[in-house]
Amino acid sequence: MNAIMPNVMAMKGQFVQATWETIYMTLASAVISAVLGLLFGVLLVITQPGGILEDKVTYSVLDKVVNLLRSIPFIILLAVISPLTKFLVGTTVGTTASLVPLIFGIFPFYARQVQNALLDVDHGVIEAAESMGSSPTEIIFRIYLREGLADIIRVSIVTIISLIGLTTMAGAIGSGGLGDVAINIGYARFENDITFTAMIIILIMVFAVQLIGDWIVRRVERY
Amino acid sequence: MSEQVANAIELKDISVTFHNSDQAIEAVKHVDLQIKRGDIYGIIGYSGAGKSTLVRVINLLQKPTGGKVIVNHQEIQQLKPVELRQARKKVSMIFQHFNLMKSRTVQGNVEYPLLGTKISKRERREKAQRLLKLVGLSEYAETYPSRLSGGQKQRVAIARALASDPEILISDEATSALDPKTTKSILTLLKQLNQDLGLTIVLITHEMQVIKTICHNVAVMDAGEIIERGSVAKVFTEPQQKLTNDFVETSTNVKEAIERITSTIQISDFAANQELMYFNFIGNSTKQGVVSEFSQKYGVDVNILFANIDQIDGENVGYMIAIITGDLDVFNDAIEMLRPEGVKTRILTNETLQGGDGR
Numbered sequence: 001m002n003a004i005m006p007n008v009m010a011m012k013g014q015f016v017q018a019t020w021e022t023i024y025m026t027l028a029s030a031v032i033s034a035v036l037g038l039l040f041g042v043l044l045v046i047t048q049p050g051g052i053l054e055d056k057v058t059y060s061v062l063d064k065v066v067n068l069l070r071s072i073p074f075i076i077l078l079a080v081i082s083p084l085t086k087f088l089v090g091t092t093v094g095t096t097a098s099l100v101p102l103i104f105g106i107f108p109f110y111a112r113q114v115q116n117a118l119l120d121v122d123h124g125v126i127e128a129a130e131s132m133g134s135s136p137t138e139i140i141f142r143i144y145l146r147e148g149l150a151d152i153i154r155v156s157i158v159t160i161i162s163l164i165g166l167t168t169m170a171g172a173i174g175s176g177g178l179g180d181v182a183i184n185i186g187y188a189r190f191e192n193d194i195t196f197t198a199m200i201i202i203l204i205m206v207f208a209v210q211l212i213g214d215w216i217v218r219r220v221e222r223y
Numbered sequence: 224m225s226e227q228v229a230n231a232i233e234l235k236d237i238s239v240t241f242h243n244s245d246q247a248i249e250a251v252k253h254v255d256l257q258i259k260r261g262d263i264y265g266i267i268g269y270s271g272a273g274k275s276t277l278v279r280v281i282n283l284l285q286k287p288t289g290g291k292v293i294v295n296h297q298e299i300q301q302l303k304p305v306e307l308r309q310a311r312k313k314v315s316m317i318f319q320h321f322n323l324m325k326s327r328t329v330q331g332n333v334e335y336p337l338l339g340t341k342i343s344k345r346e347r348r349e350k351a352q353r354l355l356k357l358v359g360l361s362e363y364a365e366t367y368p369s370r371l372s373g374g375q376k377q378r379v380a381i382a383r384a385l386a387s388d389p390e391i392l393i394s395d396e397a398t399s400a401l402d403p404k405t406t407k408s409i410l411t412l413l414k415q416l417n418q419d420l421g422l423t424i425v426l427i428t429h430e431m432q433v434i435k436t437i438c439h440n441v442a443v444m445d446a447g448e449i450i451e452r453g454s455v456a457k458v459f460t461e462p463q464q465k466l467t468n469d470f471v472e473t474s475t476n477v478k479e480a481i482e483r484i485t486s487t488i489q490i491s492d493f494a495a496n497q498e499l500m501y502f503n504f505i506g507n508s509t510k511q512g513v514v515s516e517f518s519q520k521y522g523v524d525v526n527i528l529f530a531n532i533d534q535i536d537g538e539n540v541g542y543m544i545a546i547i548t549g550d551l552d553v554f555n556d557a558i559e560m561l562r563p564e565g566v567k568t569r570i571l572t573n574e575t576l577q578g579g580d581g582r
Contacts, residue, residue: 223367
């Protein structure tokens with residue numbers, strides 16, 4: 001081991017810590033983005049023209065916000081958003097500080113995906129629920145989120161995998177985590193074994209997410 | 224007052240206009256409609272006639288641009304959202320594509336309208352099971368809808384529609400996606416529900432057969448307007464409008480027969496003493512030997528090319544197409560005298576056929 005990847009063996013402790021940091025960044029930003037993304041996704045679907053609570057103004061504003069945020073390249077978002085990060089977290093460096101740009105980077109993407117998943121719910125079923133006297137809240141929770149659950153899980157997997165990618169980019173501004181290690185140590189010092197090992201760990205995480213996600217989809221989608 | 228009590232649904236001067244990029248489309252134009260409690264009321268028309276839009280006004284799934292909707296004596300446009308949802312529970316609906324929830328079992332689908340009501344979980348289960356038994360699907364309670372056939376899905380949809388103890392059931396082309404045999408069994412079920420539960424049924428369809436099988440009253444819709452209405456027997460034995468006649472002739476195969484006959488026989492090749500005649504017998508006249516009696520009495524030959532007998536709301540209706548050879552003037556006058564007794568005739572010539580009469 002020492003012969004193949006001497007630099008990795010020399011900083012084993014730091015690798016373990018970086019792995020945990022990546023997991024922390026991914027999970028913490030995923031939870032908050034999930035809430036925001038579901039909220040925006042549901043609002044987009046119900047306020048759109050022909051939706052159950054059609055509202056042109058709300059829809060148009062949300063739609064534009066999502067489009068705007070989705071258009072900013074993440075690496076630039078990291079820099080642009082730093083005053084907000086400073087205000088919210090008190091600092092712009094470190095793992096927790098990176099959550100702010102991560103959330104703004106991923107939730108609009110997730111919102112759009114949730115919107116598409118919910119648009120796939122058969123409109124006839126929504127109409128049937130309305131004819132049975134269901135309220136908008138009941139339609140959201142008992143029809144949209146339930147009928148669209150398998151698709152929502154599918155888009156969640158895609159989103160988490162994208163999010164893991166973003167956490168590594170946050171490494172560029174000193175967020176910690178595997179991206180930070182790969183770029184600021186492995187790449188900067190020409191220690192290729194470190195870069196390579198960081199990549200392998202990330203790949204393992206991605207596969208794990210995919211496997212677990214697929215398993216959940218199979219459990220949910222019994223029909 | 225008593226007349227008002229008898230009406231389950233009253234639509235007054237209903238109009239629905241859709242605005243489509245600076246173009247206004249009038250889907251429903253000033254329609255008045257009264258449907259009596261316990262009736263099975265059919266609305267027939269081709270697609271795009273405005274039937275679906277009209278029935279969606281009844282539970283305000285479609286807000287009318289003008290007019291009044293009165294359901295169970297309530298003017299439902301005046302209701303607050305909460306009250307409207309309550310009122311909707313009394314007006315159930317079934318659809319052409321069933322609209323079942325794929326993520327819920329059959330049992331779950333039937334229980335759906337009862338979620339969020341005061342009924343306990345156990346009562347809810349029992350009620351759903353009772354309804355599934357009623358529609359003959361007890362053993363499918365734990366199955367998901369995707370595993371059912373079309374007819375079974377529609378039965379589940381009917382059970383679900385009944386869960387909220389509705390007074391009115393709206394059927395939006397509910398049998399249009401089903402084969403004839405399944406259609407018949409679904410219609411039998413609807414008829415049974417109408418009789419056993421006193422359910423008022425409003426049924427829209429483009430199939431005359433459906434109307435003939437279960438409806439008491441019918442309205443014919445075309446281009447957003449009701450062009451003809453009345454009891455099924457009357458409307459379909461004495462159609463006043465061409466479209467109505469068209470539906471009758473399609474369902475009795477008369478239309479097809481005329482096409483077949485005129486493709487093999489040229490009316491222009493007829494001798495001077497020959498004509499092609501269409502006969503329509505209603506009620507008792509189907510039982511008399513009109514044709515044989517006349518052919519003997521007036522010495523004409525009757526060569527029957529097509530004949531069919533149909534039952535509309537319990538009344539026999541006969542259709543016949545024949546070539547008459549002989550003294551036509553006398554024959555035509557004589558048969559015209561039978562009109563009050565329910566024998567109607569029409570001489571088919573190239574002009575009347577091309578004029579769209581046999582469309």
